[in-house]
Amino acid sequence: MPQSAFTLESLLETHDLPLVIVDAELNVVAVNRAWETGFGASRQSRVGKPCCPDNRDCRHRKMFRTLESYAGVYPDYSDPDAASSLNVRGFPLLDADATLYLGEVQTPLHKCPSADSAAMMVGKSALFNEFRTRLCQAAETQAAVMLLGETGTGKELAAEFVHRNSKQAHGEFVIVDCTILGEDLFESELFGHEKGAFTGATAAKKGLFELADNGTLFFDEIGDLPLSQQPKLLRALESGQFRRVGGTAMQKAKVRVVCATHRNLAEMVKNGQFREDLFYRLSVFPVEAPPLRQRKQDLPILIDHFLGQLAAGGAGYSLTQPALVRLIQYDWPGNIRELRNCLQLAAGLCKERQIQDSDIHFMQRPAGNGETGSVAGWQRETPPLAGLAQYEAEFIGSLMKKYQGNRKLIAAEMNISERTLYRKLNRLHLS
Numbered sequence: 001m002p003q004s005a006f007t008l009e010s011l012l013e014t015h016d017l018p019l020v021i022v023d024a025e026l027n028v029v030a031v032n033r034a035w036e037t038g039f040g041a042s043r044q045s046r047v048g049k050p051c052c053p054d055n056r057d058c059r060h061r062k063m064f065r066t067l068e069s070y071a072g073v074y075p076d077y078s079d080p081d082a083a084s085s086l087n088v089r090g091f092p093l094l095d096a097d098a099t100l101y102l103g104e105v106q107t108p109l110h111k112c113p114s115a116d117s118a119a120m121m122v123g124k125s126a127l128f129n130e131f132r133t134r135l136c137q138a139a140e141t142q143a144a145v146m147l148l149g150e151t152g153t154g155k156e157l158a159a160e161f162v163h164r165n166s167k168q169a170h171g172e173f174v175i176v177d178c179t180i181l182g183e184d185l186f187e188s189e190l191f192g193h194e195k196g197a198f199t200g201a202t203a204a205k206k207g208l209f210e211l212a213d214n215g216t217l218f219f220d221e222i223g224d225l226p227l228s229q230q231p232k233l234l235r236a237l238e239s240g241q242f243r244r245v246g247g248t249a250m251q252k253a254k255v256r257v258v259c260a261t262h263r264n265l266a267e268m269v270k271n272g273q274f275r276e277d278l279f280y281r282l283s284v285f286p287v288e289a290p291p292l293r294q295r296k297q298d299l300p301i302l303i304d305h306f307l308g309q310l311a312a313g314g315a316g317y318s319l320t321q322p323a324l325v326r327l328i329q330y331d332w333p334g335n336i337r338e339l340r341n342c343l344q345l346a347a348g349l350c351k352e353r354q355i356q357d358s359d360i361h362f363m364q365r366p367a368g369n370g371e372t373g374s375v376a377g378w379q380r381e382t383p384p385l386a387g388l389a390q391y392e393a394e395f396i397g398s399l400m401k402k403y404q405g406n407r408k409l410i411a412a413e414m415n416i417s418e419r420t421l422y423r424k425l426n427r428l429h430l431s
């Protein structure tokens, strides 16, 4: 593996979602631990292998051609029966040597909760206990639960906790990532489709509602659900019925709904960005996940928990007093996710498994929701990477020369629409 990819690999571990890195030769060069755990496979089984069984015209090749981020649902080739699907979010990634890679976050659409996830909710402060009690109350009702709170406060973990403590615990816990459910994917992913419903629908497929029948459907980042799709969701929730895309028969599913958002949904309703009727339908039982800075009493137990995970049965890590003081004095804008990432980095940097205060580094706050990213950020969104714009500008510049500025031909070679090319040219000040 080239040195540059190795640098990326060490950064991979600060990402808590399964992440795969592909190089320009379309081979997988790294996967992270979350990928190994999520897919129950070793990194040796994936690294060094082609990104897809047939990569002549795959999404990865397209990304290297266009430098466009993408999101969608694709077959899971690591599943021998290829029966399951993956939510993927791919983005261009430059490492420290300005070598271009592709980072792809892969989350199984149909994810089984881990056996000990309830036990993994660590904390003992009064605020944490209140939070936990409220989750237990929520689990006992059949009401729709709305988990509110800043990024990294443990909303997804809390959703799983509600499921595992509810009457639906024997059913599936199905996660719907609303950040990737664009208008084109919403209906077919949620309600399924019949064979031939659209190009590429070579077989009938169950939707997430059907998969979650008698279980829990968890809408993560519900605030990102496109306004145009919200009435369809409301209708399905009110009636418990829906039609697969291209189908005529009514399907039924009994699902418990849990949602999460770090946005101010009430404000979005006021601004006309979220439907009021859906807001009330989903917010019957609101639960607020407290930010870490308000429950710093939990820091020692959380630190023990994460350092224990990092030791993974091997020799444990210790933390010097000044290092602990630094952790306690910090405000943790990225909450528990940021704490976990910070400890992971410190454990990698420290000598003889003793973490000093000089091993503690806090992440920069991301500047915005860029299309491109580094894998080290504490947020779900990845911050923009300096350098990529230049790479992109040079790449388009070479095509402009080749096609003497003919935008139709440039767009065709990049496999993007002329409109997208036009936007890119404006963004890069090349127009």
Ligand SMILES: Nc1ncnc2c1ncn2[C@@H]1O[C@H](COP(=O)(O)OP(=O)(O)OP(=O)(O)O)[C@@H](O)[C@H]1O
Binding pocket: 016, 120, 121, 122, 123, 149, 150, 151, 152, 153, 154, 155, 156, 157, 158, 260, 261, 262, 289, 305, 336, 337, 340, 379, 380
């Ligand atoms: N109480 C806790 N005990 C142990 N680990 C926790 C706890 N809360 C959160 N975590 C860990 O912190 C990380 C972030 O948690 P999670 O993804 O549930 O946050 P979130 O609020 O859903 O974030 P986002 O809004 O960005 O999706 C995860 O790795 C999770 O396992």
